[in-house]
Amino acid sequence: MLTGMRPKGNRLLVTGPVRVHTALVRSFVVALVFLASMPIAAVAQTPLISKRANRIADSVLKLMTLDEKLGQLTQTPSANDQTGPTVDAGGLQQIRAGKLGAFLNLMGADVVRKFQRVAVEESRLHIPLLLGYDVIHGMRTIFPVPLAMAATFDSAAAARAAHIAALEATAMGLHWTFAPMVDIARDARWGRIVEGAGEDPYLGSVMAAAQVRGFQGDNLASPTSILATVKHFAAYGGAEGGRDYNIVPISDRQLFEVYLPPFEAAARAGAGTFMASFNEISGTPSHANDWLLTDVLRKRWSFAGFVVSDWTGVLELMPHGIAADSATAARRALHAGVDMEMSSMLYRNTLAAEVKAGRFPLALVDSAVHRVLRVKAALGLFDDPYRGASADRERKEILSADKRAAAREIARESIVLLTNNVVNGAPALPLSRELRSLAVIGTLADDSASTLGSWSGQGRKEDAISVLTGLRRALPNTRITFARGVPLDSIRTSGIAEAVQAAGAADAVLLVLGERGDMSGEASSRASIELPGAQLELAQAVVRAVRAGGSSKPVIAVLMNGRPLAIPWLADSTSAVAVSWFLGVEHGNALADILIGAESPSGKLPVTFPRATGQVPIYYAHKNTGRPADANNHYTSKYLDLPWTPLFPFGHGLSYTTFAYGNVKVSREKLRGSDSLTVSVDVTNSGKRAGTEVAQLYLRDDAATVTRPVRELRGFQRVALQPGETRTVRFSLKPQDLAMYDREMRRVVEPGTFTVWLGGSSAATLESHFTVTGDVVVLAKAPPVFR
Ligand code: BGC
Numbered sequence: 001m002l003t004g005m006r007p008k009g010n011r012l013l014v015t016g017p018v019r020v021h022t023a024l025v026r027s028f029v030v031a032l033v034f035l036a037s038m039p040i041a042a043v044a045q046t047p048l049i050s051k052r053a054n055r056i057a058d059s060v061l062k063l064m065t066l067d068e069k070l071g072q073l074t075q076t077p078s079a080n081d082q083t084g085p086t087v088d089a090g091g092l093q094q095i096r097a098g099k100l101g102a103f104l105n106l107m108g109a110d111v112v113r114k115f116q117r118v119a120v121e122e123s124r125l126h127i128p129l130l131l132g133y134d135v136i137h138g139m140r141t142i143f144p145v146p147l148a149m150a151a152t153f154d155s156a157a158a159a160r161a162a163h164i165a166a167l168e169a170t171a172m173g174l175h176w177t178f179a180p181m182v183d184i185a186r187d188a189r190w191g192r193i194v195e196g197a198g199e200d201p202y203l204g205s206v207m208a209a210a211q212v213r214g215f216q217g218d219n220l221a222s223p224t225s226i227l228a229t230v231k232h233f234a235a236y237g238g239a240e241g242g243r244d245y246n247i248v249p250i251s252d253r254q255l256f257e258v259y260l261p262p263f264e265a266a267a268r269a270g271a272g273t274f275m276a277s278f279n280e281i282s283g284t285p286s287h288a289n290d291w292l293l294t295d296v297l298r299k300r301w302s303f304a305g306f307v308v309s310d311w312t313g314v315l316e317l318m319p320h321g322i323a324a325d326s327a328t329a330a331r332r333a334l335h336a337g338v339d340m341e342m343s344s345m346l347y348r349n350t351l352a353a354e355v356k357a358g359r360f361p362l363a364l365v366d367s368a369v370h371r372v373l374r375v376k377a378a379l380g381l382f383d384d385p386y387r388g389a390s391a392d393r394e395r396k397e398i399l400s401a402d403k404r405a406a407a408r409e410i411a412r413e414s415i416v417l418l419t420n421n422v423v424n425g426a427p428a429l430p431l432s433r434e435l436r437s438l439a440v441i442g443t444l445a446d447d448s449a450s451t452l453g454s455w456s457g458q459g460r461k462e463d464a465i466s467v468l469t470g471l472r473r474a475l476p477n478t479r480i481t482f483a484r485g486v487p488l489d490s491i492r493t494s495g496i497a498e499a500v501q502a503a504g505a506a507d508a509v510l511l512v513l514g515e516r517g518d519m520s521g522e523a524s525s526r527a528s529i530e531l532p533g534a535q536l537e538l539a540q541a542v543v544r545a546v547r548a549g550g551s552s553k554p555v556i557a558v559l560m561n562g563r564p565l566a567i568p569w570l571a572d573s574t575s576a577v578a579v580s581w582f583l584g585v586e587h588g589n590a591l592a593d594i595l596i597g598a599e600s601p602s603g604k605l606p607v608t609f610p611r612a613t614g615q616v617p618i619y620y621a622h623k624n625t626g627r628p629a630d631a632n633n634h635y636t637s638k639y640l641d642l643p644w645t646p647l648f649p650f651g652h653g654l655s656y657t658t659f660a661y662g663n664v665k666v667s668r669e670k671l672r673g674s675d676s677l678t679v680s681v682d683v684t685n686s687g688k689r690a691g692t693e694v695a696q697l698y699l700r701d702d703a704a705t706v707t708r709p710v711r712e713l714r715g716f717q718r719v720a721l722q723p724g725e726t727r728t729v730r731f732s733l734k735p736q737d738l739a740m741y742d743r744e745m746r747r748v749v750e751p752g753t754f755t756v757w758l759g760g761s762s763a764a765t766l767e768s769h770f771t772v773t774g775d776v777v778v779l780a781k782a783p784p785v786f787r
Pocket of ligand 1: 083084104134178231310311522
């Protein structure tokens, strides 16, 4: 039946690409019609588990030698773009020999077509390559870094940015992105906090699912859809001491309550691949964790895609100390459920001998290969291995005006206004468009490369608008002077005098402070989250000089940052502080839009801002403890030398207008654990300008059989309001929202009272209550026990 799939030797070498593939696909199709005896379109519903994808995988697998199978489980980087410790790159010869199923960091329509042509025309089985890349927050049109994106609390924006990234990436021949990164991070020292949605599992879950939908679209086979990778599975963000790649000392309960929810949300949203994480949990590195990769991911969450290792993650089982040699590392990883190996080539180099010697079951190789082939089929690669990549599409898609406009819009939403004091009778921000002169101080103001942030491989600094450029465009009638101030990674202070002078001569001062784009991201942890270099000294010198002259002119601080920064002095001593993170190519324009008040800020912190590094980890959903902090009681949970409260809480963010909350109602004061309820609240724009508020709902199960966080986010909505306008915002709370893991780790709703808070941050005080009556309702049985 499958004769059409037999290799045809040299004959195919002389046939044109399209014809070859048409012939190949035709043979699959014939087989499928025989097997399924029903129209193909009718069985191809959910792409990853479609019968058609399965049957293509079945039919190809049957033809493969063991070496070809191991080739399909091997992914290598291209020679000129390595995003980890240097490894051997794959090349055309390996593709021809069927030793390579996937690449990373190989892109560009022309290049990709060349490599793909060799795979589908010159390899024995003509199996198309799968081409992946870290398209993390945009391809060429770089959007705000993921932490900034989370500050929008706007899942539609996250999906839109992901979709736009997919348009550009697919035009450049890519099929697969290593995003979204959904690691919850509560330690701001960890550099990779910038890559995720921050500290909260609920916000993280919403953003994770939205990005998966944005990348993959409704149909993975569409030439504009890109396969998503949910990473890093799991709990990588819990790195001890915030040091990258470190162990993660957490309990099963923390794993399920805090770290896994965004992964589960992304799996349920249909993500096609997962990436194992570098860290270990309880002595087992994720790359060897069969419980995590198989029992939880595949069995409990019904994940149908495949798992890829992280860069040399399989090889790293040796330094982890759980494999004495590379063959053991390969066996352990594949056995655990790592289907494809990225960068190290231990599967390809060792497993054939292991299988032949009976030390490793062929069936496990086969099932991994089947999963990889099935995803390739779901992407439509067997139908069109080029998926429409072309230089024409590149020209049309890349950095098109509509994409830049979307980037600017989303960047505006990401900016968080932390403080805005009244100066000379008016709030310091927005700046008046009539401002005669403005001193812009700080080397970052001129640093367009930094606006792109980490993982912006195809981003170009010449495409990016710096803060200074954005301001010059927005304020054409203002005399803008620029003083670089101090460098970020030395304590040289020689530029301070010039900055002080510029500040003295201007009507308003803008300090642009924070981190360079490469000071967060992978392998960029910092032991201190204070302002790097002599920036604090610079800010202090400027503010003191201005105030010493008796001037009350506004001195505004804008942060560029990939993590929360401890800035207590700035918060107390400047007129206003805004967080601009790294906003991508439109950074300067979007920031200027906000600074001059073309739009009100609406971003909210997706992560708590501590007062000092010593408070880390600090997060709003902490436990109460038996001795919650009490200023009047010495023997309570606090520090001698710092307040226990953060500088700015999760969810905080001001607008140029004000919002008032009132009239909170719960649709039922008593309900059963299987019931849902609605909580409503009136949100009023009580100020004088239009603005958008992120209304937030927090919940606590007041007394349960296990301790609960003091409150947890369970809903948020962006509400655009004109001055004086009131809107009733409704939140629906379902059993899943009221549920928790009980002592047996079952997911249950327990009877008892609940408190709900509504407001504009996690410090909201407007509250209401309801009671769950009746029996415990079990929503899910306990997860498999970690062995
Ligand atoms: C990172 C991953 C990334 C991979 C490929 C690794 O070092 O941890 O997040 O996807 O490299 O570039």
